[in-house]
Amino acid sequence: MRLSAIVIAAALSAAPLFPAAAQDGDAEAGRRVFAQCRACHIIDASARNNVGPNLAGLWGRRAAQREGFRYSANLTQLGASGHEWNEANLRAYLTDPKAVAPQGSMAFAGIRNPEQLTNLIAYLRTNANPLPLPAPASAPAAAPAGG
Numbered sequence: 001m002r003l004s005a006i007v008i009a010a011a012l013s014a015a016p017l018f019p020a021a022a023q024d025g026d027a028e029a030g031r032r033v034f035a036q037c038r039a040c041h042i043i044d045a046s047a048r049n050n051v052g053p054n055l056a057g058l059w060g061r062r063a064a065q066r067e068g069f070r071y072s073a074n075l076t077q078l079g080a081s082g083h084e085w086n087e088a089n090l091r092a093y094l095t096d097p098k099a100v101a102p103q104g105s106m107a108f109a110g111i112r113n114p115e116q117l118t119n120l121i122a123y124l125r126t127n128a129n130p131l132p133l134p135a136p137a138s139a140p141a142a143a144p145a146g147g
């Protein structure tokens with residue numbers, strides 16, 4: 001009896017310790033991690049940017065492509081060289097922004113917790129292509145003047 005318990009415990013502790021890929025991440029938990037980004041980033045279908053660029057549509061896009069945002073020369077060059085926001089590149093940038101863009105303007109220390117990163121990337125991915133904002137409710141037909 002005691003031996004089989006030990007065998008089971010050993011089998012459980014051999015569970016893989018590899019960081020999960022973003023498709024395994026918990027986007028809902030990632031939304032909470034994104035609270036750290038909200039001081040500077042919005043992620044929605046609007047045309048607005050903040051201190052940082054709006055992150056909607058980010059997934060699979062080259063760096064520094066958001067219209068109406070003034071990127072650093074460093075990030076602009078990265079984008080021009082074909083640097084794409086896929087899982088590996090996002091993971092590197094969000095772990096340590098200065099390691100990827102030493103002269104970049106994102107003043108953020110980075111997230112070192114691999115699980116938080118996985119969840120955050122899952123969140124970014126699910127918000128990569130948000131639906132356009134709903135059209136404003138059609139205005140009621142104008143009443144005849146003087147009516």
Ligand code: HEC
Pocket residue numbers: 033034036037038039040041051052053055058062063064065066070071072073074075076085094101103104105106107108111120
């Ligand atoms: C203090 C403000 C600030 C915080 C906090 C911040 N960012 Fe940024 N971020 C920026 C700025 C500014 C840029 C533009 C960098 C440049 O041009 O070099 C940027 C750029 C980016 C880019 C590149 C976008 C593109 O279009 O190429 C990504 C991705 C990004 N941030 C993700 C995040 C995430 C995710 C977080 C939270 C974990 C975060 N940032 C936190 C300010 C911030």
